[in-house]
Amino acid sequence: MAQPTSPEGEEWPCPGFTTHPQNTAGPPEMVLSWQDETRSTCTAERRRVLFHTCACLETSYEFLGVGGMYGFRRIRRSAPKAVAYAGPWQRGRAEKLWLLLINGQAR
Numbered sequence: 001m002a003q004p005t006s007p008e009g010e011e012w013p014c015p016g017f018t019t020h021p022q023n024t025a026g027p028p029e030m031v032l033s034w035q036d037e038t039r040s041t042c043t044a045e046r047r048r049v050l051f052h053t054c055a056c057l058e059t060s061y062e063f064l065g066v067g068g069m070y071g072f073r074r075i076r077r078s079a080p081k082a083v084a085y086a087g088p089w090q091r092g093r094a095e096k097l098w099l100l101l102i103n104g105q106a107r
C-alpha cells in the first residue's frame with residue numbers, strides 16, 4: 001500500500017510536530033461527502049485555516065472556518081493535485097468529524 005518513494009519526496013521533509021491522520025485498515029465508520037473545490041466552495045467568503053494535518057503525507061486536511069461555519073479541505077498533492085471540500089457544519093459537529101477524520105474513522 002505504500003507509495004513508491006521518489007527523490008521528490010525529499011522536498012517535503014516532515015516537521016514532526018503536526019497531526020498525522022491515522023491510516024486505519026478497513027472501512028471507515030463515516031464517509032464524508034467531498035466535493036470538488038472548483039464549485040461555489042472556493043468563492044466568496046474568506047476562510048481561515050484553524051487546524052491542519054501534516055503536509056508530509058500524500059493526503060492532508062485542513063479545518064476551515066468559513067463565515068461562521070466550519071468545513072474541511074482535503075488536499076492530495078500527487079499530480080494532478082486534487083482539492084476537495086466537505087461541510088459546512090456547525091462548529092461542534094465539525095470538531096467531532098475532525099476527530100474522526102484524524103483518527104482514521106472518517107474519510
Ligand SMILES: [Zn+2]
Nearest residue numbers: 014016054056
Ligand atoms: Zn509529517
